[in-house]
Amino acid sequence: MSMRVKEVADLVGISVRTLHHYDEIGLLTPDETTESGYRLYSNDNLEMLQQILFFKELGFPLKKIKQIINSPSFDRYEALRLQRKMLLEKRSRIDKMIQMIDKTIQYMKGEIQMTNKEKFEGFDFSHNPYEQEARERWGDKVVDQGNAKVFNMSKEEQASFSERWNTICTKLAELRHESPDSKEAQAAIKEWYHLLNELGNYSLEAFKGLGQLYVDDERFTKSIDQHGKGLAKFMRDAMVVYADQNKR
The missing domain is CATH 1.10.1660.10 (Multidrug-efflux Transporter Regulator; Chain: A; Domain 2)
Incomplete structure (x- = not known):
């Protein structure tokens, strides 16, 4: 059930002005706006607001909060x-x-x-x-360079990037039972490499190390394997092959 801005403000105990400010800076934009201009907040909006307030309690500035929650890898x-x-x-x-x-x-x-x-x-x-x-969970590249770039994207660009991110993950998940050095797997992992480099500056060695982190860190594994069980290990192996083949 959607809630108007005043209802949300009363529920949470913050001001309407604060919610308007969050919307203006792109931190929390309500899912709907009526023809009369009323903001309507969904349950997903409320969950994200809760996340924002937790970050604030931990001393994060709004700009940093926006960078983190807009990261494609945010969990x-x-x-x-x-x-x-x-x-x-x-x-x-x-x-x-x-x-x-x-x-x-x-x-x-x-x-x-x-x-x-x-x-x-x-x-x-x-x-x-x-x-x-x-930083340890999402990596310096994502927290710093990557989120800075996402932060500067328009909403349309963010949506497009997120769609490409999910498309490649889905493609890799469909290939995870194939050999990681297959032509198809290497073509998909190449797309992954170039997508990551739109956020940061990953060398082939860093890319290879990131793949190992997908397996060593159970938090990464759990997040990646949501697209398909065993995907993290497959991506690690494919990233190793890609890095080794292309540094020659």
Whole structure:
């Protein structure tokens, strides 16, 4: 059932202006707009809004959120799993800071002694831990170069790219029971190589290494094998053949 912008704002507890802003920057565009100009949000829109708000809670700026969720390789389930992990870590850091405050109050009352080191326990000024894991999950090329390019695409270009992405995955899935060095398999994996290089700058060696990651990282395997069981391994083998044949 579709919901109007005011209904969504009331449900979530954010302002209508915020939702309008998300639409204007292309972060969350409602699936429908009535002839009268009313925005209508679908269940898919609400799920993506939930994802956006989780990212915000983890300290991501809107521009970075847009880059990640628009990535062709973005996996919502995997993102939720990682977000849960990072929120638990964030809760742990907050608990430590609360303990430090309590100790500092006791110290000010003269009830306990406190070293200078103890006065700063709980502070963490390192980089965003979720972003690092996102890089490990989707790769630097996707998070940085790739998403930057997707971010600059128009909605039509993004839709076209996503369609090409899925078309090649489907083609490879249909070939996964064939030999990875077959003419058909190599033609399809060549398309994959060139498609990836529209997002980043993959050398043949990097392409080969990425294929190995498809098998070594169960998260990649699960995402790729959604198109067909065994696809990740087939793509790995085909990418090795392609890289070795073309670097000669």
